[in-house]
Amino acid sequence: MDELIISRRSVLKFAAASLVSGAAHRLYADSNKPNENFGKEKTMEINIFAGAYENGQYTLPELPYDYDALEPLYDQETVRIHHNKHHAKYVKGLNDALSKLEQARKENDYTHIQAISNALAFNGSGHVLHTLFWHSMKPGGNGGKIPNDFKTALDESFGSSDAALKQFAAASKAVESNGWGILAYEPIAQKLLILQCEKHQNLTIWGVVPVLVCDVWEHAHYLKFQNDRAKWVDNFMQLANWDFASQRLEEAKNCAMAIRR
Ligand code: MN
Numbered sequence: 507m508d509e510l511i512i513s514r515r516s517v518l519k520f521a522a523a524s525l526v527s528g529a530a531h532r533l534y535a536d537s538n539k540p541n542e543n544f545g546k547e548k549t550m551e552i553n554i555f556a557g558a559y560e561n562g563q564y565t566l567p568e569l570p571y572d573y574d575a576l577e578p579l580y581d582q583e584t585v586r587i588h589h590n591k592h593h594a595k596y597v598k599g600l601n602d603a604l605s606k607l608e609q610a611r612k613e614n615d616y617t618h619i620q621a622i623s624n625a626l627a628f629n630g631s632g633h634v635l636h637t638l639f640w641h642s643m644k645p646g647g648n649g650g651k652i653p654n655d656f657k658t659a660l661d662e663s664f665g666s667s668d669a670a671l672k673q674f675a676a677a678s679k680a681v682e683s684n685g686w687g688i689l690a691y692e693p694i695a696q697k698l699l700i701l702q703c704e705k706h707q708n709l710t711i712w713g714v715v716p717v718l719v720c721d722v723w724e725h726a727h728y729l730k731f732q733n734d735r736a737k738w739v740d741n742f743m744q745l746a747n748w749d750f751a752s753q754r755l756e757e758a759k760n761c762a763m764a765i766r767r
Contacts, residue, residue, distance in 0.1 A: 533552055533571070545640075552753060554638065555754055563601055564600045564601050567637055569585070570641060579745050580741075591638075592723075595631075599625055599628070599632070600633050604626065611697050628705060628707055635721070638718075644749070647747070650749045652667060663712070672740070674743075674744055677700050678739045682704060683704050684724060685709075685723070686702075686706070686720060687719070687720040687739070688701040688719050690711075691714070691755055692715060693762035715758035718750070718754070720739060720741065722735055
């Protein structure tokens with residue numbers, strides 16, 4: 507029921523925003539098509555977590571593009587179910603876990619603390635990663651173009667940007683069971699690294715900031731690609747939003763600098 511409420515609220519919000527601002531909800535234009543924002547993208551700052559938390563509850567953010575915008579590389583039906591069923595379920599699970607913890611504190615009853623803490627980490631990480639995932643892709647990709655600053659960062663951290671992309675794709679394809687390929691900024695060495703995450707919360711390093719994430723759960727690709735995860739990852743690499751990754755890296759560096767002072 508709650509899931510339905512979240513989805514309905516999101517749909518209403520989406521409809522209202524569309525009425526007021528036309529197609530303004532589409533943050534990412536197809537880079538293969540001419541558009542009026544051409545040349546302005548580099549300076550456009552995206553508020554990644556807009557709509558992911560409102561009025562004391564975690565919420566399902568709208569997609570930054572239409573459900574069919576990633577066709578033919580990522581099919582509309584999968585994107586729709588992935589967003590309004592799977593991502594929505596993690597949002598609900600996160601709110602439920604926090605609500606149960608509040609109840610436990612009120613009743614001073616921590617009998618189920620292990621299961622609830624597990625649900626908090628699983629669903630919370632699921633919400634964060636899916637919110638980043640939708641921005642990690644862009645209609646038409648970046649036309650394969652990586653902003654110069656970001657390319658330099660890849661060169662410095664991995665020897666070459668080509669090697670970085672190959673490692674990211676290989677790591678994503680080889681995740682054991684369900685999980686993620688994650689390109690992240692590590693604030694101690696101040697370098698990028700690639701993690702192979704299991705479920706949503708395992709095999710991470712505390713303090714890293716994900717800058718580009720690839721979902722390799724079966725629900726992310728099974729409708730169209732069935733068991734061919736490698737094909738899905740190859741398509742994801744063509745959709746990769748390197749402008750977004752570049753923005754996230756700058757934010758991560760600023761955050762790290764503030765912590766190190
Ligand atoms: Mn997913």
